[in-house]
Amino acid sequence: xxxxxxxxxxxxxxxxxxxxxxxxxxxxxxxxxxxxxxxxxxxxxxxxxxxxxxxxxxxxxxxxxxxxxxxxxxxxxxxxxxxxxxxxxxxxxxxxxxxxxxxxxxxxxxxxxxxxxxxxxxxxxxxxxxxxxxxxxxxxxxxxxxxxxxxxxxxxxxxxxxxxxxxxxxxxxxxxxxxxxxxxxxxxxxxxxxxxxxxxxxxxxxxxxxxxxxxxxxxxxxxxxxxxxxxxxxxxxxxxxxxxxxxxxxxxxxxxxxxxxxxxxxxxxxxxxxxxxxxxxxxxxxxxxxxxxxxxxxxxxxxxxxxxxxxxxxxxxxxxxxxxxxxxxxxxxxxxxxxxxxxxxxxxxxxxxxxxxxxxxxxxxxxxxxxxxxx
Numbered sequence: 001x002x003x004x005x006x007x008x009x010x011x012x013x014x015x016x017x018x019x020x021x022x023x024x025x026x027x028x029x030x031x032x033x034x035x036x037x038x039x040x041x042x043x044x045x046x047x048x049x050x051x052x053x054x055x056x057x058x059x060x061x062x063x064x065x066x067x068x069x070x071x072x073x074x075x076x077x078x079x080x081x082x083x084x085x086x087x088x089x090x091x092x093x094x095x096x097x098x099x100x101x102x103x104x105x106x107x108x109x110x111x112x113x114x115x116x117x118x119x120x121x122x123x124x125x126x127x128x129x130x131x132x133x134x135x136x137x138x139x140x141x142x143x144x145x146x147x148x149x150x151x152x153x154x155x156x157x158x159x160x161x162x163x164x165x166x167x168x169x170x171x172x173x174x175x176x177x178x179x180x181x182x183x184x185x186x187x188x189x190x191x192x193x194x195x196x197x198x199x200x201x202x203x204x205x206x207x208x209x210x211x212x213x214x215x216x217x218x219x220x221x222x223x224x225x226x227x228x229x230x231x232x233x234x235x236x237x238x239x240x241x242x243x244x245x246x247x248x249x250x251x252x253x254x255x256x257x258x259x260x261x262x263x264x265x266x267x268x269x270x271x272x273x274x275x276x277x278x279x280x281x282x283x284x285x286x287x288x289x290x291x292x293x294x295x296x297x298x299x300x301x302x303x304x305x306x307x308x309x310x311x312x313x314x315x316x317x318x319x320x321x322x323x324x325x326x327x328x329x330x331x332x333x334x335x336x337x338x339x340x341x342x343x344x345x346x347x348x349x350x351x352x353x354x355x356x357x358x359x360x361x362x363x364x365x366x367x368x369x370x371x372x373x374x375x
Contacts, residue, residue, distance in 0.1 A: 076120020143324030165315025181238025
């Protein structure tokens with residue numbers, strides 16, 4: 001059985017971590033250290049992120065944060081997570097790495113007295129996009145399936161075909177906006193950030209929603225744009241006024257619609273469809289292959305349904321966004337020889353030592369499963 005060492009994410013590991021995320025088929029922009037730190041800080045989460053080493057080789061990383069108010073250990077949520085395995089790891093070894101990393105996450109959850117471990121896998125990772133049968137890979141590790149759905153546009157198709165897949169209403173609105181003199185241009189979120197915040201607050205007020213916390217938006221210019229992982233488009237009226245924005249987080253050959261907003265008085269002029277289409281068109285020309293437009297709610301109601309229907313009109317197709325929950329059996333405070341092993345300390349970060357309770361049972365199950373698979 002391979003020997004693995006689990007190291008908490010610290011400053012000296014950041015370059016190694018980010019390098020693995022960028023090369024791994026499991027990785028995406030929300031797994032990068034700068035984004036993780038910003039979300040932990042903004043959402044008041046306790047970081048438990050760790051890397052998995054085999055000797056001197058970093059073979060995997062796992063974003064992991066504890067939400068005390070919900071007593072949940074989460075590898076995902078707004079950041080998405082899961083076990084991101086290095087590209088140098090063979091498929092057979094990758095299965096063992098994932099199993100051991102999840103068992104370690106269970107131990108950390110138990111030490112924190114979390115009642116469940118939640119994992120969200122990013123739908124735009126290469127691994128998720130290749131899961132053509134839609135089977136949640138977390139089921140193999142005992143998780144219940146809590147997957148949702150997202151609208152994704154396949155940008156590998158020709159521009160003519162992409163245009164033909166737009167709904168009649170979207171095509172009409174795009175032509176209407178262009179005829180009225182609106183134009184869309186690429187811009188920098190760093191220079192436009194103050195204006196973006198203003199339009200964002202107005203848009204959310206129009207929809208009777210509280211705006212996103214500043215801490216969830218400030219990483220756009222501070223973290224994502226400097227690393228080449230964010231793109232912003234603005235819509236300008238015939239009079240030269242900036243009336244709307246469309247922002248996307250970018251990673252590899254994939255993009256995720258991250259933020260959109262506009263002035264009320266220009267909304268009916270078709271500027272939102274023009275922003276969406278221009279972003280899709282430019283990403284297509286730049287070599288991007290997939291564009292995630294956000295949550296799909298085929299059978300919802302109210303605002304959620306109307307937003308979902310709007311995104312469907314851009315030729316998007318429903319994909320599964322895998323997630324799962326694992327109930328954690330919280331044991332009593334360990335005593336005797338196990339107390340030091342299970343208590344966090346400088347010498348023993350995370351409080352990991354001899355596996356006990358649920359973690360021990362999980363390891364036995366995983367060991368038996370591996371033996372059965374290798375027969």
